[in-house]
Amino acid sequence: xxxxxxxxxxxxxxxxxxxxxxxxxxxxxxxxxxxxxxxxxxxxxxxxxxxxxxxxxxxxxxxxxxxxxxxxxxxxxxxxxxxxxxxxxxxxxxxxxxxxxxxxxxxxxxxxxxxxxxxxxxxxxxxxxxxxxxxxxxxxxxxxxxxxxxxxxxxxxxxxxxxxxxxxxxxxxxxxxxxxxxxxxxxxxxxxxxxxxxxxxxxxxxxxxxxxxxxxxxxxxxxxxxxxxxxxxxxxxxxxxxxxxxxxxxxxxxxxxxxxxxxxxxxxxxxxxxxxxxxxxxxxxxxxxxxxxxxxxxxxxxxxxxxxxxxxxxxxxxxxxxxxxxxxx
Amino acid sequence: xxxxxxxxxxxxxxxxxxxxxxxxxxxxxxxxxxxxxxxxxxxxxxxxxxxxxxxxxxxxxxxxxxxxxxxxxxxxxxxxxxxxxxxxxxxxxxxxxxxxxxxxxxxxxxxxxxxxxxxxxxxxxxxxxxxxxxxxxxxxxxxxxxxxxxxxxxxxxxxxxxxxxxxxxxxxxxxxxxxxxxxxxxxxxxxxxxxxxxxxxxxxxxxxxxxxxxxxxxxxxxxxxxxxxxxxxxxxxxxxxxxxxxxxxxxxxxxxxxxxxxxxxxxxxxxxxxxxxxxxxxxxxxxxxxxxxxxxxxxxxxxxxxxxxxxxxxxxxxxxxxxxxxxxx
Amino acid sequence: xxxxxxxxxxxxxxxxxxxxxxxxxxxxxxxxxxxxxxxxxxxxxxxxxxxxxxxxxxxxxxxxxxxxxxxxxxxxxxxxxxxxxxxxxxxxxxxxxxxxxxxxxxxxxxxxxxxxxxxxxxxxxxxxxxxxxxxxxxxxxxxxxxxxxxxxxxxxxxxxxxxxxxxxxxxxxxxxxxxxxxxxxxxxxxxxxxxxxxxxxxxxxxxxxxxxxxxxxxxxxxxxxxxxxxxxxxxxxxxxxxxxxxxxxxxxxxxxxxxxxxxxxxxxxxxxxxxxxxxxxxxxxxxxxxxxxxxxx
Numbered sequence: 001x002x003x004x005x006x007x008x009x010x011x012x013x014x015x016x017x018x019x020x021x022x023x024x025x026x027x028x029x030x031x032x033x034x035x036x037x038x039x040x041x042x043x044x045x046x047x048x049x050x051x052x053x054x055x056x057x058x059x060x061x062x063x064x065x066x067x068x069x070x071x072x073x074x075x076x077x078x079x080x081x082x083x084x085x086x087x088x089x090x091x092x093x094x095x096x097x098x099x100x101x102x103x104x105x106x107x108x109x110x111x112x113x114x115x116x117x118x119x120x121x122x123x124x125x126x127x128x129x130x131x132x133x134x135x136x137x138x139x140x141x142x143x144x145x146x147x148x149x150x151x152x153x154x155x156x157x158x159x160x161x162x163x164x165x166x167x168x169x170x171x172x173x174x175x176x177x178x179x180x181x182x183x184x185x186x187x188x189x190x191x192x193x194x195x196x197x198x199x200x201x202x203x204x205x206x207x208x209x210x211x212x213x214x215x216x217x218x219x220x221x222x223x224x225x226x227x228x229x230x231x232x233x234x235x236x237x238x239x240x241x242x243x244x245x246x247x248x249x250x251x252x253x254x255x256x257x258x259x260x261x262x263x264x265x266x267x268x269x270x271x272x273x274x275x276x277x278x279x280x281x282x283x284x285x286x287x288x289x290x291x292x293x294x295x296x297x298x299x300x301x302x303x304x305x306x307x308x309x310x311x312x313x314x315x316x317x318x319x320x321x322x323x324x325x326x327x328x329x
Numbered sequence: 330x331x332x333x334x335x336x337x338x339x340x341x342x343x344x345x346x347x348x349x350x351x352x353x354x355x356x357x358x359x360x361x362x363x364x365x366x367x368x369x370x371x372x373x374x375x376x377x378x379x380x381x382x383x384x385x386x387x388x389x390x391x392x393x394x395x396x397x398x399x400x401x402x403x404x405x406x407x408x409x410x411x412x413x414x415x416x417x418x419x420x421x422x423x424x425x426x427x428x429x430x431x432x433x434x435x436x437x438x439x440x441x442x443x444x445x446x447x448x449x450x451x452x453x454x455x456x457x458x459x460x461x462x463x464x465x466x467x468x469x470x471x472x473x474x475x476x477x478x479x480x481x482x483x484x485x486x487x488x489x490x491x492x493x494x495x496x497x498x499x500x501x502x503x504x505x506x507x508x509x510x511x512x513x514x515x516x517x518x519x520x521x522x523x524x525x526x527x528x529x530x531x532x533x534x535x536x537x538x539x540x541x542x543x544x545x546x547x548x549x550x551x552x553x554x555x556x557x558x559x560x561x562x563x564x565x566x567x568x569x570x571x572x573x574x575x576x577x578x579x580x581x582x583x584x585x586x587x588x589x590x591x592x593x594x595x596x597x598x599x600x601x602x603x604x605x606x607x608x609x610x611x612x613x614x615x616x617x618x619x620x621x622x623x624x625x626x627x628x629x630x631x632x633x634x635x636x637x638x639x640x641x642x643x644x645x646x647x648x649x650x651x652x653x654x655x656x657x658x
Numbered sequence: 659x660x661x662x663x664x665x666x667x668x669x670x671x672x673x674x675x676x677x678x679x680x681x682x683x684x685x686x687x688x689x690x691x692x693x694x695x696x697x698x699x700x701x702x703x704x705x706x707x708x709x710x711x712x713x714x715x716x717x718x719x720x721x722x723x724x725x726x727x728x729x730x731x732x733x734x735x736x737x738x739x740x741x742x743x744x745x746x747x748x749x750x751x752x753x754x755x756x757x758x759x760x761x762x763x764x765x766x767x768x769x770x771x772x773x774x775x776x777x778x779x780x781x782x783x784x785x786x787x788x789x790x791x792x793x794x795x796x797x798x799x800x801x802x803x804x805x806x807x808x809x810x811x812x813x814x815x816x817x818x819x820x821x822x823x824x825x826x827x828x829x830x831x832x833x834x835x836x837x838x839x840x841x842x843x844x845x846x847x848x849x850x851x852x853x854x855x856x857x858x859x860x861x862x863x864x865x866x867x868x869x870x871x872x873x874x875x876x877x878x879x880x881x882x883x884x885x886x887x888x889x890x891x892x893x894x895x896x897x898x899x900x901x902x903x904x905x906x907x908x909x910x911x912x913x914x915x916x917x918x919x920x921x922x923x924x925x926x927x928x929x930x931x932x933x934x935x936x937x938x939x940x941x942x943x944x945x946x947x948x949x950x951x952x953x954x955x
Contacts, residue, residue, distance in 0.1 A: 054519060193585065193588070194588060264522035
């Protein structure tokens with residue numbers, strides 16, 4: 001890969017996150033939920049990396065590990081040169097200023113007892129970023145107007161706002177500490193279709209306006225991810241199956257899972273739909289407690305051969321910027 | 330093809346403490362035999378409530394105020410909601426599949442009990458025959474090892490499997506009409522695709538008509554032959570799928586198509602959001618509900634009440650005063 | 659285009675319905691809640707103005723006037739010691755309020771604190787705290803209060819302590835459950851993601867969100883506590899004569915029930931009304947603060 005390492009804002013290396021399943025009073029471990037099972041990728045400054053996959057693929061867990069909300073079982077999470085994977089809470093606090101999070105549910109992501117202004121301004125208080133009340137108010141009002149909310153509504157409570165507006169409050173809160181990276185965890189899937197576009201555009205505008213703002217965009221809606229991301233990584237059962245430029249993923253998907261995933265997305269155009277390849281997979285997504293031997297996708301794969309069950313295929317570079325984890329490609 | 334269902338001017342209202350919500354405000358549509366139609370709109374547009382009204386499943390504070398639901402020529406609304414006529418229709422003649430597979434199945438009854446319930450009730454089968462038929466149905470919807478699994482409980486099945494059971498239940502008595510309410514939301518992407526294909530397959534085989542209620546324009550583009558676009562309790566555009574996607578005429582439809590990201594879009598396409606917020610259904614003005622968000626509005630729209638559905642060509646109808654004929658994609 | 663979107667959003671912003679307006683409207687929706695409020699207001703006023711209202715001293719009796727029937731001089735008669743029953747009734751309101759609020763505050767602070775700590779910390783801390791609470795709850799409240807009172811001796815402060823210990827597991831339990839629920843919300847995760855300290859999360863987010871439920875619980879418990887105090891003094895622990903306490907009055911009057919029924923009945927009615935009043939107000943508060951609690955609290 002021709003990426004300069006000193007430009008990489010985030011580098012994930014062999015990340016593993018296992019959750020033990022315990023039983024009994026003494027909490028004996030009987031199994032592991034292998035939510036993330038060996039994930040590696042790099043993110044440049046100012047880029048938007050999309051993470052797609054179905055439920056159980058581990059994309060949300062990756063997001064939480066990046067934020068330091070989970071302590072990884074193994075691997076490195078190198079943010080701006082520092083490995084935050086095992087960092088104690090105190091050291092992590094300083095770094096938390098630079099990473100922010102936007103949630104899926106606009107209803108549970110805001111404290112119903114706090115005014116919108118206080119919600120947005122909380123990072124300022126936590127990180128001691130302001131010196132006076134006046135400065136605090138100015139900054140909060142500024143944040144409101146950046147995201148398209150009326151600054152006069154700082155004293156209102158979350159339930160007085162619509163779903164789309166609440167999501168804007170969440171975005172304003174994420175921007176408060178001037179982060180370099182925002183992890184967006186399904187930020188629009190709970191919104192109405194006509195409002196989704198407003199939020200997508202807002203996120204894009206913010207990135208254009210604030211130089212160097214990067215997004216890790218985690219979602220299951222592939223059309224949205226395709227639209228907003230520079231590069232996309234496709235995950236399945238805790239591993240990355242394919243990672244490449246956004247356009248490339250649609251025009252030239254290589255991994256059989258990616259192809260099936262894309263064919264499952266209906267396009268709002270009956271003429272296009274008539275001519276598309278339709279790949280219907282057998283079976284269902286297996287549980288992360290018991291992933292299949294070898295390639296995690298092979299039991300459902302339409303291109304599988306016996307060798308697929310022996311050994312996990314590594315992420316290989318097929319051509320520049322395009323990596324695939326499949327021995328049949 | 331004979332007309333199976335004709336709904337005329339259906340009106341359903343809900344009394345809330347803030348006022349009357351006109352959830353369905355004069356909806357008329359028809360359904361032929363062996364047809365797949367789509368009812369498209371965002372949350373609150375009345376699409377789900379309209380279908381619940383057809384089944385007379387509306388409970389206080391909701392009430393069906395007026396209209397006709399002509400099923401095989403008989404007005405279903407003339408019968409009491411809990412009477413024997415409606416009970417004979419529900420499940421046996423018109424069946425509905427709901428969005429949430431987790432909560433639509435009774436957790437304390439086995440799958441066999443839930444599947445055979447309908448058969449015993451409507452088809453007057455005895456337990457043995459019903460069980461055999463239930464196993465047959467499970468095979469039909471693609472549940473493996475049906476003989477063994479039929480005695481299991483809902484929590485033994487995954488989300489996708491449960492939805493299949495729902496489909497099996499709905500189709501068990503060979504209904505004339507199957508209504509699928511938001512069938513794509515609660516499931517994984519690839520599972521969604523499997524289930525939609527399954528439903529299409531089955532309705533073709535069993536010669537059932539299908540009503541897909543959804544906010545996803547891609548799904549109707551792929552499966553529906555005719556679609557009805559709903560906004561604020563009324564149908565604003567109707568016609569064949571190809572017609573509507575090729576030449577959308579209502580400003581809302583045009584707006585929707587411009588603001589959803591497409592998997593096959595050109596690099597750098599900008600989404601054009603629909604400005605404003607979804608309508609507040611309480612105390613709606615007499616003028617067009619879409620007016621505050623419309624880019625095509627003319628003087629007439631401010632003065633006159635909401636227009637009637639008027640044809641623009643052949644079977645293509647819209648509810649609009651403005652001339653949108655120059656709009657080309 | 660974006661600007662237009664913003665301007666349109668402003669125009670569509672929902673009108674502000676004052677939180678307080680809505681609260682009062684729901685609170686007074688049922689007229690009977692008003693009745694409860696009146697009773698409580700009377701209670702508080704009686705307690706405050708007791709010296710002005712009571713015609714006689716509640717503790718000093720005139721043996722010459724012993725066991726009088728209700729008359730114009732003594733509206734509710736006198737007890738065996740010649741003490742005016744009405745005056746004792748009036749001063750008894752002070753005891754009732756002191757015990758009620760005192761116990762509730764003490765039990766509330768400790769119980770809520772422990773419950774929140776247990777729910778938030780989880781693990782061993784949770785196990786230890788909640789098992790202790792379970793053990794305490796295993797004892798019938800009155801029995802526990804009796805035992806503690808017997809150990810500590812009689813007197814207002816000891817009664818308050820005894821009742822607090824007996825009731826705080828209830829608060830801890832409810833708070834524990836609430837903490838577990840609130841903890842799952844995304845905004846708590848957001849706080850942690852921002853680097854908020856645990857103390858901040860607990861006191862600025864978990865506590866304010868559980869306050870409505872706790873307030874309802876506390877209000878309803880007040881009535882029960884007053885009743886408990888009455889039971890204790892009836893049983894001979896807690897407040898003892900010559901101090902005026904309603905329960906003790908009921909106990910004393912027991913022997914004369916057939917001849918001087920008002921000695922026991924009047925404090926009994928007072929207890930009943932006050933408990934009723936607290937329950938009504940508690941219900942009203944619950945409906946106004948969080949109607950989803952109906953059936954649980």
